[in-house]
Amino acid sequence: MRAPTAWPDVERTPAGLRARVAAVVADRLFRKAVRTLPIRVEYPDGTVLGRNPADRDAPRMILHRPADFAARLGTGGLIGFGESYMAGDWSAPDPAATLTVFAASVETLVPAPLRTLRRLYVARHPVAERNSESNTRGNIARHYDLSNTLFELFLDETLSYSSALFPATEPPPRWADLAAAQRAKIDRILDRAKVGPGTRLLEIGTGWGELALRAAERGAVVRSVTLSTEQRALALDRITAAGRVDQVTIDLLDYRSVEGEFDAVVSVEMIEAVGYDYLDTFFQTIDRVLAPDGRAVLQAITMPHHRMLATRHTYTWVQKYIFPGGFLPSTRLLRDVVARSTGLVVREELSMGEHYAHTLRLWQQRFNSHADQVAALGFDSLFRRMWQLYLAHAEAGFRCGYLDVHHILLTRAGAN
Incomplete structure (x- = not known):
């Protein structure tokens, strides 16, 4: 595409x-x-x-x-x-x-x-971009199926398309090793989900497979679901190359259709593609498949609650050109949905917006330095300006605190 x-x-x-x-x-x-x-x-x-x-x-x-x-x-x-x-x-x-x-x-x-x-x-959301089961795959394809090579040009070797977690012992100007910071982010998620030998792990939103690979290295049995055909193809190649095909299954499947029971559920920046109207369904799915003593960990981009209420029905430039059907929740909204729709509780939240601002700055530097290669892939100058603005717009949001990103740990209400 x-x-x-x-x-x-x-x-x-x-x-x-x-x-x-x-x-x-x-x-x-x-x-x-x-x-x-x-x-x-x-x-x-x-x-x-x-x-x-x-x-x-x-x-x-x-x-x-x-x-x-x-x-x-x-x-x-x-x-x-x-x-x-x-x-x-x-x-x-x-x-x-x-x-x-x-x-x-x-x-x-x-x-x-x-x-x-x-x-x-203000413009309203097109009905065709609501994240129903019939629409969601098309929404995902418009962004994630553009070209694996395009993403490889500006992401690091882990192909992680989400906020990294840089060392707390170093000041931001020295945050240079993006791949190490991405692995640190993934390891923290797996640690909080207590993923280890024999863990039955569900990942909602595969990306290009780095989290599934690191979970498999810990001895987990991983089922990952995605709606991106391009991401799934490359993730499967990476799983095969790593010799982990016996541990990792990647299905082209909507999260709503997942069956089975899992000791842990993780999802990294996929909830932004769920949509306001489907948040209850998303958390009910996690509740339904999570084992009695299981743990779920999300990495979620958020915005202040009052801004979310003011803009949740507004059609934005980012939704029109970058993420059709996208919606950014507030942490308050997520807690409210979990409380009213599931038997889960939010146990822990970690804010790391500054880390995302720096991640985006590094992505912009790499994207701009590969302008000729992006053009060679068939993306015109207008597309390149669009993506420059998208990455800059996102960095600005995290830089000023208008946006944040959280690690959120969920367990059952009676769990220790």
């Missing part, structure tokens, strides 16, 4: 009376907002806006086509903001630094009266 070759909502600048009026309003709101931010917004005519326009060390946002940018922002909101970057209406030497400024001020960028009208003007 490859990225689309046509991007109609990006290649076409909004036009008409409605777009012109929306552009005027958006331009005024944007200029007013950035005048309060620690940023340099640079216009072609030499105008520089920001809290301190003379500060040349502030993150820069360079507007190349202000009129087009305003038209997209006015008609598309935050989706238009992202599409304007894809179209080249604006750029930034360090997109993550620029987006961090905006993300840190997300509560105040839009005037309060407009925030109260949010549901009237």
Whole structure:
């Protein structure tokens, strides 16, 4: 699978009376907002806006086509903001630094009266992208089946596409060994799930097989389920090469269809693909297959509860272009769902958002350094800008605390 070759909502600048009026309003709101931010917004005519326009060390946002940018922002909101970057209406030497400024001020960028009208003007989720059993595989394919080679270009040798866990004894600037940090993350999950010789382990969301391999090395018998045909193919190759085919089974299967009993269940950043409407089903599945004294460990990207409530029905740029059907829960929501739908309890939570910000910074460096190879795979310049923005957008969220990532341990209510 490859990225689309046509991007109609990006290649076409909004036009008409409605777009012109929306552009005027958006331009005024944007200029007013950035005048309060620690940023340099640079216009072609030499105008520089920001809290301190003379500060040349502030993150820069360079507007190349202000009129087009305003038209997209006015008609598309935050989706238009992202599409304007894809179209080249604006750029930034360090997109993550620029987006961090905006993300840190997300509560105040839009005037309060407009925030109260949010549901009237923001896009809604397409029905075709709800994570029902009939839709989910297509949603997954649009991201994870793009190309295994694409992911190999910017991931480390473990092919782990989730937050690493760097050494607590070293300051962040010295976090360089991404592969070691990914293995440390996996080992912590397996340790908390008490995976060892003979453990019957269910993994929901295979990735490219690194966790299954490390569990098998401990002597576990692993069943892993995924909806990505590309990931499954490469994971099976890696399992075979490691001589672990007798211990690891990887099925192309929806988590809702899993049967059997398991001593441990683990899932690394798959819950974001479950969807708000299906969280009860997800945890009920874990409850159903987990042995009486079993343990479940999740790695989950989260957002603050009040922001989740405000945005859970909003269709975002990330959902439109990167993760169709995606939804980020809050830890409070996860605890509430577990309590009302299962006999499980949350025993432990570990916050590690700073580690994800650094993981994403390393991915961006590798992605940008392999631009020629990405192009050679057939991904056009618009796709490359889209992914640069996606990785930078994610880093910004973790950098300012708008996003977090947690390890969450679940056991049965009566377990020690």
